[in-house]
Every structure is written in structure tokens, then in C-alpha cells.
């Protein structure tokens with residue numbers, strides 16, 4: 001494999017993902033792994049990731065110079081580049097001019113790692129410390145105002161480093177650099193794709209599950225459907241899917257999921273109506289994180305209750321369900337504070353919302369992947385477009401789209417407004433252009449309106465159409481005005497108590513996609 005050594009937070013997975021995009025297999029390892037163990041994995045190349053530390057800080061993660069003597073091609077990125085330079089005796093300047101964001105970068109030698117590069121490149125930087133002189137044996141390839149050594153290489157030892165982040169899209173030639181490193185510098189072929197990920201996961205799932213019974217929490221969305229299809233490929237009839245109606249679904253959703261999923265996959269599905277239970281538990285709650293925790297816990301309790309039925313129907317009496325499959329993706333893990341050193345932005349119901357006394361062991365075959373990769377796998381597994389290209393809908397459903405307390409009446413109103421927005425966006429042919437369009441009810445906000453010569457005092461509905469590649473960042477979608485106008489007119493005419501429709505024009509960051 002190519003090993004990506006993780007020096008912290010969100011970027012390491014992004015690098016692993018870019019390596020997969022170059023059709024090369026990669027694995028992530030923590031920086032605390034001893035060099036001997038790293039080398040024992042027989043890596044074909046190593047990438048040292050960026051990270052939040054500064055090489056001079058006490059306790060900053062260091063790289064053992066032994067790593068550079070093994071003859072394995074190494075690429076250091078940002079912090080990984082500085083740690084490499086430092087370990088090999090370079091002069092690292094603490095008082096350098098910091099560079100954050102887009103940076104004009106002068107290419108001094110368009111060779112090796114930078115072969116074919118134009119004389120100047122825009123790169124995305126984030127550093128406050130700079131490498132002043134390259135270590136002995138290295139050639140300086142590029143510089144910027146704040147970084148005298150912005151890229152370097154020693155082709156004899158196959159060691160390479162860049163101060164910038166080639167893994168982010170803001171570095172236009174970043175993917176090219178990663179591919180040059182993998183294919184030219186390290187001489188690796190391109191043979192890793194969706195079908196290899198499937199083979200690899202099927203093997204891992206079989207190893208983990210053995211002959212035990214497995215249930216999958218199925219929402220009908222792309223993540224849980226692909227996870228279910230993968231597990232089904234691995235262990236067949238040992239899998240039963242459980243679809244929970246928590247009372248927070250969209251209009252017509254329960255029927256549609258039950259029908260589409262079973263038709264497309266033939267996987268056993270049990271549907272449970274737990275809406276009373278969920279809505280009772282949510283009574284009087286308006287704080288978003290509490291809602292998320294309650295919903296996360298209720299899901300698990302519902303799966304526990306469904307266990308008996310699953311066992312009976314599988315004719316496996318005496319056995320119990322040991323595993324729970326979830327379609328958790330990497331962004332869910334990071335935002336729930338699951339990345340190494342990452343902050344908790346919100347508790348995604350299937351990660352941060354899990355109860356502590358969880359009795360199931362989790363099977364999460366998509367945990368290191370991003371949504372567009374999961375879609376590619378879904379297609380490869382033969383799932384229909386209706387499932388693979390379904391827009392994301394959060395597990396906690398409409399529960400996190402009512403700002404304020406959740407009541408049946410409010411759900412009714414929101415469900416109607418959401419159905420109208422979806423219908424009109426589909427009619428306008430915008431389903432693939434927008435990532436998703438949350439429709440949010442600001443239940444505790446009231447404003448004055450006039451309808452049929454009467455004064456009204458109703459609540460606003462927010463439309464939140466966004467475009468995104470992987471939900472980590474997003475921009476508000478420029479939906480045509482006439483489509484917005486139709487949605488607005490229909491919602492105010494057809495939804496009781498709604499006298500205003502507003503458009504959310506904020507990107508992520510600083511906002512998130514959902515309001516809670």
C-alpha cells in the first residue's frame with residue numbers, strides 16, 4: 001500500500017482519498033506508529049500529512065530519520081514536509097512570514113515532482129513556520145515570499161516535499177502533483193478502483209462478521225443502501241435491514257423506501273413504526289444537540305427491539321444479533337469530533353449520537369469514504385440511479401429542521417412545504433445540480449403578513465438549496481428566481497401558518513448545511 005502518515009485532523013483522509021482518485025491503494029497510519037512497524041507493512045510509498053503542530057513546539061510529532069533511509073519514496077506535505085526537513089537537518093525558521101490561503105508560488109525547476117509545471121502556480125498554503133534552507137542533497141524546486149523552500153526533492157533517495165497542500169481543490173495543480181509522485185517518482189501503476197474497494201470491503205466484512213446475524217439500519221439514502229448492499233454481497237442471508245419510521249420522515253418516504261429498496265436489492269427488510277416512541281421522547285426539547293442524542297439513542301433502542309423479530313424470521317432461534325451495519329461516512333466522523341483532534345461541530349446521529357451502552361458491534365464499511373466515492377461504489381454494485389443519486393437526507397430527519405420544539409402539527413406543516421419544494425425543484429430539472437435543499441421551519445419566529453385582507457401572524461419557511469462535492473464545504477445554489485417564486489407562492493398558499501418564505505444565502509463554512 002501507499003501509507004499516509006496522519007499528523008492530525010481532517011486533511012489526512014483527504015490525501016488518502018486523492019491517492020484513491022489516482023487509482024492507487026492507500027491506508028492511513030497514525031504518526032505514533034514506530035518506523036519499524038511502518039516499514040513492516042512494506043509500503044510502496046509514504047506520504048506525510050499536514051497537521052496543526054509546529055516542529056519547534058515541545059511534544060510536536062517528529063519523524064524518525066530512519067524512515068528516510070529505507071529506500072521508500074516519501075512525500076512530505078506542509079507539516080510533514082517541515083518535519084522531514086527538520087529531521088534531515090534543515091534550517092527551519094520560526095519567525096517566517098506566515099502564508100494562509102491562495103499563494104503565488106514561483107517554480108524554480110519544473111523537474112521531477114514538478115515536471116511539466118508552469119513557471120508560476122497558485123497553491124493553497126497554511127503555515128507560520130518556513131523551511132529556510134534545504135537539507136544536504138536536496139534541490140530546491142520552488143519558493144514563495146514567505147517560504148524560501150516551498151518544494152524540494154532528492155531524486156537519489158526519492159525524497160520529496162512541498163510546503164503547500166496539493167490535496168485541496170484550491171491548489172489547481174494539486175492532484176497532478178500527487179499523481180506525479182505516485183506514478184512517476186514512485187513508479188506505481190493505476191489499478192485501484194471502485195471494484196477493488198468492494199472486494200477489499202467484502203473480505204473485511206466476512207472476517208469481522210463470521211457466521212453471525214447482522215442487522216442494518218436502513219434509511220433508504222445512498223449511504224445505508226450502499227452499506228447494506230456491500231454487506232449483503234459479503235454475508236448474504238445473514239443480513240436483515242431494519243427501516244425505522246421515526247415520525248420525522250418526509251411525505252411519502254416510508255412507502256417509497258420500502259418499495260424501491262426491496263425491488264432493487266431483494267434484501268430482507270423489516271419496517272418498524274416507532275413514531276410514537278420518538279415523538280414522545282422529543283416532547284419539549286428544542287436544543288439541537290439534545291434532539292440529536294435522543295434520536296441517536298432511540299434508533300439503537302428500536303434496533304434492539306427489532307432483534308427478536310429478525311432472529312425469528314431468520315429461523316436462527318437461540319442466536320442473537322451481534323452486528324449493526326451503519327452507512328457512516330468520513331465527514332460524519334469528522335464533524336462529530338471523531339477525527340484525531342477534530343472539534344465536535346454536531347453529533348451525527350450514527351456517530352456522536354450513539355448511546356454508551358451500545359450492545360451491537362458496528363460494521364461501517366464506508367467509514368473512510370466520501371459521498372461521491374460511495375456513489376461510485378453503489379453504481380458498481382448495480383444499485384439503480386434512483387438510490388445512488390438520491391439527495392442526502394439526515395438520519396434525524398425533519399426533527400433537526402424544525403427550529404424549536406417538534407410537534408406533530410409543526411411536522412405536518414414542514415412536510416407539506418418540503419414536498420412542494422422537492423416537487424418544484426424536480427420539475428425544474430435541478431435535482432442533480434443541487435446537492436440537497438433542506439426546508440426549515442422557524443417555528444418560534446413569527447412575523448406579520450396579510451392574506452385575503454386579514455392580518456396573519458405566521459412562521460417563516462427557509463429554503464436552503466446548496467451545491468457541494470462532499471458536504472465538507474458547500475455553497476448556496478443559485479436557483480433561478482422563477483423557480484423560487486413558484487415554490488414561495490405555493491408554500492404560502494398551501495401551507496397553513498406560513499406567511500413568509502426566505503432563502504438562505506450562506507456558504508459552509510461559516511454556516512453548516514442543516515440549521516441544527
Ligand code: XMP
Nearest residue numbers: 347348349392393394395396471512513514
Ligand atoms: P451539515 O449540517 O453538518 O451537514 O453541514 C452535512 C451533511 O450531513 C447531513 N447530516 C446528517 N446525516 N445524520 C445523517 O445521516 C445526521 O445526524 C446528520 N446531520 C447532518 C446533512 O443533511 C448534509 O448532507
